[in-house]
Amino acid sequence: MRARLTGELMARCWRAERALTLLVLACMAVGTVAFAGLGLASKTVVDAAVEGDLRLLVLAAVVTAVAYVVDWVVDDVGFTMRMHVVERVAQTDVEPEVMRACTDVDEIDHLERTDFLDRITAVRGRAWAVVDSAWSVVEAAALVLRLALTVALLGSVSPWLLLLVPCAGVQLVLDAAGRRRSTAAEIATSEDQRLQRHLFELCTSPATSKEIRVAGAEDELVARQQATALGVVHARARALLTAAALSTAGWAVFAAGFTAALALVVRSAGQPGGSLGDVVLAVAVGSQLRSVVQQAVGRASDAGGYGRIVEPYLWLRAFAAERLAGQVATAAPPTALTEAITLEHLAFTYPGAARPAVDDVSVTIPAGTVVAVVGEYGSGKTTLVKLLTKLYRPDTGRITVDGTDLAEIGTPGWRAVTSAAFQDFGRYQTTFDEAVGLGDPARMASREAVDAAVAAADAGALRSRLPAAGASLLGSRFDGTELSEGQWQKVALARACMRTRPLLFVLDEPTASLDAPSEHEIFARYMERSRRLARDCGAVTVIVSHRFSTVAGADLILVMEHGRLVEHGTHPDLLARPGGGVYAELFGIQATAYADS
Ligand SMILES: Nc1ncnc2c1ncn2[C@@H]1O[C@H](COP(=O)(O)OP(=O)(O)OP(=O)(O)O)[C@@H](O)[C@H]1O
Numbered sequence: 126m127r128a129r130l131t132g133e134l135m136a137r138c139w140r141a142e143r144a145l146t147l148l149v150l151a152c153m154a155v156g157t158v159a160f161a162g163l164g165l166a167s168k169t170v171v172d173a174a175v176e177g178d179l180r181l182l183v184l185a186a187v188v189t190a191v192a193y194v195v196d197w198v199v200d201d202v203g204f205t206m207r208m209h210v211v212e213r214v215a216q217t218d219v220e221p222e223v224m225r226a227c228t229d230v231d232e233i234d235h236l237e238r239t240d241f242l243d244r245i246t247a248v249r250g251r252a253w254a255v256v257d258s259a260w261s262v263v264e265a266a267a268l269v270l271r272l273a274l275t276v277a278l279l280g281s282v283s284p285w286l287l288l289l290v291p292c293a294g295v296q297l298v299l300d301a302a303g304r305r306r307s308t309a310a311e312i313a314t315s316e317d318q319r320l321q322r323h324l325f326e327l328c329t330s331p332a333t334s335k336e337i338r339v340a341g342a343e344d345e346l347v348a349r350q351q352a353t354a355l356g357v358v359h360a361r362a363r364a365l366l367t368a369a370a371l372s373t374a375g376w377a378v379f380a381a382g383f384t385a386a387l388a389l390v391v392r393s394a395g396q397p398g399g400s401l402g403d404v405v406l407a408v409a410v411g412s413q414l415r416s417v418v419q420q421a422v423g424r425a426s427d428a429g430g431y432g433r434i435v436e437p438y439l440w441l442r443a444f445a446a447e448r449l450a451g452q453v454a455t456a457a458p459p460t461a462l463t464e465a466i467t468l469e470h471l472a473f474t475y476p477g478a479a480r481p482a483v484d485d486v487s488v489t490i491p492a493g494t495v496v497a498v499v500g501e502y503g504s505g506k507t508t509l510v511k512l513l514t515k516l517y518r519p520d521t522g523r524i525t526v527d528g529t530d531l532a533e534i535g536t537p538g539w540r541a542v543t544s545a546a547f548q549d550f551g552r553y554q555t556t557f558d559e560a561v562g563l564g565d566p567a568r569m570a571s572r573e574a575v576d577a578a579v580a581a582a583d584a585g586a587l588r589s590r591l592p593a594a595g596a597s598l599l600g601s602r603f604d605g606t607e608l609s610e611g612q613w614q615k616v617a618l619a620r621a622c623m624r625t626r627p628l629l630f631v632l633d634e635p636t637a638s639l640d641a642p643s644e645h646e647i648f649a650r651y652m653e654r655s656r657r658l659a660r661d662c663g664a665v666t667v668i669v670s671h672r673f674s675t676v677a678g679a680d681l682i683l684v685m686e687h688g689r690l691v692e693h694g695t696h697p698d699l700l701a702r703p704g705g706g707v708y709a710e711l712f713g714i715q716a717t718a719y720a721d722s
Contacts, residue, residue, distance in 0.1 A: 127262070130439065134259035137218050142210045149210065149260075152203030153267045159196040161274040164409040166192055168282075172402035207260055215252035223248055223438070226445035231452050231536040233516045238476055241444065244437035246319075255438045258431035265424050271417050278410045282403050285389040289411060292382030293418040296375030300422045303368025308433075310364030314357045321357065324350035372422075379418070383411050454535030458542050459527050462492035462628050462663035466513070470522035473512055482508040484688035485522070490681060492527075493659035495652065495666045497676030499708070500685030506669045507548060509685070510631045513667065514543055526628075544624045545631035548669070550617030552608075554600030557588055560616050564623030574623060581654055582619035583646055587612055611640065618647065622654070630658060630666040636675070648675050673712045684708045 138146045169185035227236060227245070235241045248255070279286035324346050327333045337343050390407040467489045474481040483505045490496050498506045511517050513524060515536050524531040531539065544564065553560040561578050562569025569575070575595070579585050591597035591606055598605030599616070608616070618635055632651060636644035651668070658664035670676050677696040684692040684699070684707050692699055692706050699708040 127435075130435070131259040131262045134214070134256055135263065138210050138214050138256065138259070141214050141218060145206050145210050149203050149207045150263070152199040152206070153264065156196055156199040156203065157267055157271050157274070159192045159199065160271055160413065161278065162192040163189065163196060164275075164278055164406050164413055167409045168402035168406035170402075171405040172400050175401050207257075211253050211256045211260060214256045219252035219255050219438075223252065223441060226441045230445055230448045231515060232518055233511075234476065234518075235444070235448070241441075244441050247434055247437040248441065251434050252438075254431050254434040258428065258435050261424050261427050261431060265421070265428075268417060268421050268424060272414075272421070275410055275414050275417055278406065279414065282406050282410070283386070283390050283393060286386045286407055286411065288386055289379070289382050289414055292379045293414060295378045296372075296418055297422065297425075299371040299375035299378075300368075301425065303371035304426055306371075307361065307364040307368050310361050311433075314360045317353050317357050321350050321353040324353065379415065383415075386411065452536065454533065454538070456529050456533040456535070458534050458538040459529075459628065460542075460662070462527060462665060464527045465492055466490045466629070466665050467525045468522070469525065471509075471512060471519050471524065472521045473508060473517055473519050475508075481520075481688050483512060483519075486688075486690045487522075488683060488690060488693055490665050490667075492663035492665065494680045495655045495659070495668065495678075496681040496683060497679035498667060498669045498683045498685060499671070499673055499676060499711075501711070502671075504685040505688040506685050507633055508688075509683075510545070510633055510667055510669060513629060514545055514631060515539055542624075542626070542628040543631070544621045544627040544629070546614075546617045546621035546633065546635055547631075548634040548637060550614060552600060552613050553616075554602045554605060555598065556595065557591055557597050557599055557616065558595035560599055561619045562623065564620035568623060574625075577625075578619045578622040581622035581650065582615055583650060584615040584619040587615055626662050626664070627658065628662060628664050630655060630664055631669075632666070633669040634671070635668065636670075636672075644672075644675065652678060673708070673715050682708065684711075 135146075166185050166189040170182060170189055173179075173182035173185055223245070276287065276290055279289060328337060328343060328346050328350070334343075337346060387404075387407060391404055393403070468486050471483055471486040472481050473483045486505075486509065498509060500506055508517070512519055513531075515531065518532070526534065526539075553563060555563075558575050559569065561584075562571075562575050564578060565574070579588055579595075587608075588595055599608060601607045614635070614637070618632075621630070621632070635651065636647050651666070655664070655666035658666065668676055668679065676682060680695065681693060682696060682699055683690055686707060692702070692708050699706060700712065702709060705713075
């Protein structure tokens with residue numbers, strides 16, 4: 126798997142930056158040759174000096190100097206170029222791929238699963254490590270070559286020097302044991318690490334710090350962050366100390382072996398066939414061996430670090446591929462609704478939840494209907510509209526659109542005939558007109574389309590008050606104009622009006638952040654728009670609301686309780702139920718509350 130991934134990533138580097146990739150590979154090859162040449166040239170310098178061969182001495186000295194400089198320069202240039210290639214491929218290739226692993230999956234349930242989120246957190250901002258892992262493998266291959274050359278040179282001086290190889294092996298084994306300990310410590314403390322980050326974010330984010338200040342909980346949270354962080358730091362430091370001790374022991378073994386081998390070489394230098402150059406070569410190649418082993422340890426440590434990112438990356442790819450394979454669409458969405466959207470025994474339970482959020486809901490919503498979904502907090506209203514917009518797959522039951530199972534209709538096609546403004550609307554930090562236009566990317570460049578959507582959501586006054594009207598940047602992240610909650614909601618509502626012929630128009634608590642006059646105005650406008658859409662293409666409008674009074678004019682009201690559809694009908698029907706029903710009771714409570722306030 127790793128080998129295939131390495132090949133694939135190297136091919137991506139090659140496609141993205143052909144010349145630079147070639148340059149980095151060439152640097153590695155030249156570096157390997159220069160590295161081997163360095164020891165041999167040094168030996169020749171000493172031998173030529175001892176024998177008084179001036180020409181050879183100068184030539185060998187020049188070769189030594191050149192080999193030294195070349196080794197250093199290609200290392201430096203290769204590293205800089207490699208980082209450029211890695212960054213480029215990470216940002217323009219791997220990061221978009223990870224984004225697609227999130228967005229190509231039809232539903233959004235994976236974005237709420239901890240196993241998925243943990244992996245996204247691991248990969249976020251670290252795509253470079255995925256790409257660099259491939260380069261590490263290539264570099265490791267070059268190191269093996271260096272090691273082979275070094276061992277051959279050692280053997281050519283004295284077979285005793287080959288004793289250094291097992292000594293280097295001991296160092297590698299001890300170092301790997303130390304690394305395993307620090308990785309284990311990192312894993313064991315990762316939850317606490319996330320907790321301390323969460324506590325930090327709670328106190329520093331504008332959204333959450335308000336409540337914390339008012340409650341006076343900041344000291345408690347800072348103390349908890351400190352205590353948690355200390356626990357993490359101590360556990361990791363203990364593991365690092367153990368790793369350092371193991372590594373030091375490994376180097377001590379290597380140093381002892383090196384000293385013993387050198388003594389043997391020095392002794393044989395005085396005997397026939399031996400030379401001073403051999404001693405120099407032994408010192409040079411011995412320390413080269415140390416440097417190669419050190420680099421190998423470094424690469425192995427990188428590989429361990431990369432493994433923690435490559436594994437989640439591969440998991441995300443496999444997850445997305447599996448889900449995409451299951452997304453088989455056999456039907457196109459209709460161009461107009463003529464019959465109904467029907468819910469048949471629809472049920473859905475969130476992963477890990479104890480009870481269903483939507484439980485055995487059956488109802489027929491005729492084409493051209495404005496339907497209101499009401500109910501108390503957590504009764505399943507939003508989940509119901511998420512099932513209608515294919516953001517979740519029902520566990521059991523089905524939704525049909527003019528008789529066709531929604532599961533068979535391709536999700537992109539269904540979304541192209543759906544418009545929605547959700548309760549937790551997005552705050553796109555771009556220009557006002559773009560934040561609206563994104564409701565229909567195909568028409569976002571059309572000035573008329575954006576103007577019409579702004580007018581439909583009654584957001585014209587808001588736009589004209591902005592410093593540069595529709596060209597004003599929204600949000601404070603990029604130094605734009607910050608909007609109030611209600612203003613952001615108006616932008617979201619305008620965005621939902623970009624499509625001119627949606628067959629399903631969803632408004633989830635569309636006025637939760639708006640004042641009473643705006644709420645009234647918006648509802649009147651949406652009712653009018655919904656009636657027009659119903660005439661044009663039989664569109665169904667679904668309005669989710671807590672406020673019963675505002676949806677009294679809907680053609681059909683669905684009353685949800687604990688995930689179940691407990692009543693449905695028109696406002697007069699529901700009020701007239703014998704003995705009063707849930708709707709009549711809740712409507713009565715709200716009417717009294719508003720009258721008293
Ligand atoms: N992402 C989620 N993961 C797990 N459970 C969830 C999730 N979202 C909602 N729930 C649970 O599902 C149930 C229905 O939630 P839903 O948001 O559909 O209710 P709602 O009627 O729209 O509530 P509200 O009026 O507060 O918006 C609730 O019990 C809620 O706790």
